[in-house]
Amino acid sequence: AQSVAQPEDQVNVAEGNPLTVKCTYSVSGNPYLFWYVQYPNRGLQFLLKYITGDNLVKGSYGFEAEFNKSQTSFHLKKPSALVSDSALYFCAVRPNTNAGKSTFGDGTTLTVKP
């Protein structure tokens, strides 16, 4: 069975500082990995994905994530946080098959303080 762990319920950073939201996963075979952001009472917005190729993936709004196969991690990062980045972030994994279903982490609430 596949699983995703986001070990931190809450991450607090000051505006302008770098941020990291952690994600580790477990899946059979090669994974597809995703990060989504959710604002209150809204659906999920896609940030970035890793399918294959470069381990460092760049996505929307200045976010990036690094796929680390040996550590089975896909941490989300941003060099300089904005107050508007405050939201709920979900990591998701699915196997690289057409029938693969996504499994989501429990989410991490990011709060960026001015």
Place this chain on the structure above:
Amino acid sequence: GAVVSQHPSRVICKSGTSVKIECRSLDFQATTMFWYRQFPKQSLMLMATSNEGSKATYEQGVEKDKFLINHASLTLSTLTVTSAHPEDSSFYICSAQRRGRQETQYFGPGTRLLVL
């Protein structure tokens, strides 16, 4: 591109009534659509997977007679909550996989259901 809409965005109904939620892919053909349920401050729970023209596949513990899913076309899937009760109150989110781009899901904005 790859926009998914949901209608209604919010619905309040009386206990015992049925509620239909629509999920549409506006600018692409969706071979597969997923329905999720999300409780406050919790993750998404997959309810069912629907493929166009075939019966939906429900996750364990999800009552298929309670949550009726119809994927009538490549751009529309509906979720009907039958005989809704207060415990069905939740945020329902659909997502769609694009034909030929099956690695990515595109999410709708969600529907907030409140059953009184």
